[in-house]
Amino acid sequence: MKFKNVFLGIFASALLLASCSNDDTIDTNVPLGNYDKGVLVLNEGNFGKPNASVTYISNDFNVLTQNIFGIENNDKKLGDVAQSLSFYDDKAFIVLNASNVVEVVNRYTFKSLGTITENLKNPRYSVVLNGKLYVTNSISKAVTVYDAKTFAYLQTIAIGKTSEKIITANGKLYVMNGAFGGGNTITVVNPQSNNAMSVITVDNGVNSIEEKNGFVYALCGNSDRSKLFKINTTTDTATSIESSTLKKALNMDIDGDKIYYTKGTGVYAMALNATTFSETPLFSVSDNSWSTFYGFNVIDGKIYSADANGFTAAGIVKIFSATGTELKTVSVGMGPNSFYSNN
Numbered sequence: 001m002k003f004k005n006v007f008l009g010i011f012a013s014a015l016l017l018a019s020c021s022n023d024d025t026i027d028t029n030v031p032l033g034n035y036d037k038g039v040l041v042l043n044e045g046n047f048g049k050p051n052a053s054v055t056y057i058s059n060d061f062n063v064l065t066q067n068i069f070g071i072e073n074n075d076k077k078l079g080d081v082a083q084s085l086s087f088y089d090d091k092a093f094i095v096l097n098a099s100n101v102v103e104v105v106n107r108y109t110f111k112s113l114g115t116i117t118e119n120l121k122n123p124r125y126s127v128v129l130n131g132k133l134y135v136t137n138s139i140s141k142a143v144t145v146y147d148a149k150t151f152a153y154l155q156t157i158a159i160g161k162t163s164e165k166i167i168t169a170n171g172k173l174y175v176m177n178g179a180f181g182g183g184n185t186i187t188v189v190n191p192q193s194n195n196a197m198s199v200i201t202v203d204n205g206v207n208s209i210e211e212k213n214g215f216v217y218a219l220c221g222n223s224d225r226s227k228l229f230k231i232n233t234t235t236d237t238a239t240s241i242e243s244s245t246l247k248k249a250l251n252m253d254i255d256g257d258k259i260y261y262t263k264g265t266g267v268y269a270m271a272l273n274a275t276t277f278s279e280t281p282l283f284s285v286s287d288n289s290w291s292t293f294y295g296f297n298v299i300d301g302k303i304y305s306a307d308a309n310g311f312t313a314a315g316i317v318k319i320f321s322a323t324g325t326e327l328k329t330v331s332v333g334m335g336p337n338s339f340y341s342n343n
C-alpha cells in the first residue's frame with residue numbers, strides 16, 4: 001500500500017506539472033482582439049469635421065471593418081484630421097491634428113484607454129522611446145513628452161523648426177524638419193537631457209524618414225532632383241545618392257531589404273545598399289491628381305496605396321504584390337493617409 005501511494009503521488013505530480021506547462025505555453029495564433037492580425041487604415045477625414053476613422057483589413061483580406069473606433073466606443077467620434085498613429089506594447093496612439101488630441105486605445109480591441117490634450121498645438125506624429133511618448137507639434141515647433149503608461153504630460157522640447165515625422169534610432173530621436181515640399185534638415189534629440197543636440201542638413205523637400213538596421217534613411221524630392229540620405233547614427237553624419245532625372249520622389253517606405261518610393265503615378269524600389277536610384281517603375285496606378293498615393297506603405301511584401309478621392313467620397317485602397325499584381329481593392333473611410341501593420 002505504501003509503495004502504491006508513492007507511485008500514485010508521483011503520477012499525479014507529473015500530470016500537474018504537465019498541465020501547468022501546457023497552460024504556460026502562449027499560442028501566438030490566438031488573436032488578441034477583433035483587430036489583431038491585420039492592417040489598420042487611418043482615414044483622416046475632412047478638415048473641420050470630426051469624421052476621421054480607422055478601417056481594419058485582415059491579413060487574408062477576408063475581414064473588412066469600418067470605423068472600428070466608433071464601433072468599440074459607443075459611437076464616439078474619433079475627431080478632426082487623424083494625422084498619424086504609433087504603437088507601444090498593446091497601446092495605439094492616434095494623433096488628431098485639428099482636434100489637438102491624442103486618443104489612446106488598446107491596439108487589438110480598440111477600446112479607449114484615455115485622451116491626451118495637454119500642451120498639444122497642432123500635433124503631427126508620435127513615437128515611444130523608453131516609456132515616454134514624444135509628439136511633434138507644428139504650431140509650437142516643439143516636441144511634447146508624456147508618460148506612455150499614465151499619459152501624464154512631462155515636458156516640452158523646443159525644436160524651433162518645422163517638426164513633422166519623428167523616429168527613434170540608436171537610443172536617440174530624429175525629427176524631420178520638413179513638410180509640404182519644404183525643409184532640408186533633421187534635428188537630433190538626446191532623450192536623456194531632452195535637448196535638441198544637433199541638426200543634420202539634407203536636401204530641400206525632405207518628406208520621408210525611417211530607421212533600418214541602426215541607420216536613418218531620409219528621402220528628399222524637389223524640382224531639381226531626388227536625393228536619398230543614409231545617416232550613421234553613431235556619428236550623425238550622412239552619405240547620399242541622387243538622381244537629377246527622377247525628380248520629386250515621395251513616400252519612402254522600407255520593407256525587408258528594399259526601399260520603396262513613388263514618383264507621379266509610379267511605384268519604384270531599390271536595394272538598401274543601392275548606389276543609384278531605380279528609375280523604372282514596378283508598376284503605375286491611375287492618375288487622380290493630388291489624391292494619387294495620398295497614403296502609401298509596404299507591409300510584409302504587399303504594397304498598400306490610398307486614393308483620397310478628392311475628399312468628396314470614400315477613399316479607395318488598392319493592395320498590390322511586390323511585383324505589382326493587384327490583389328485587392330476596397331473602399332474605406334474619408335481621406336485614407338497611411339497603413340499600419342497590427343500583428
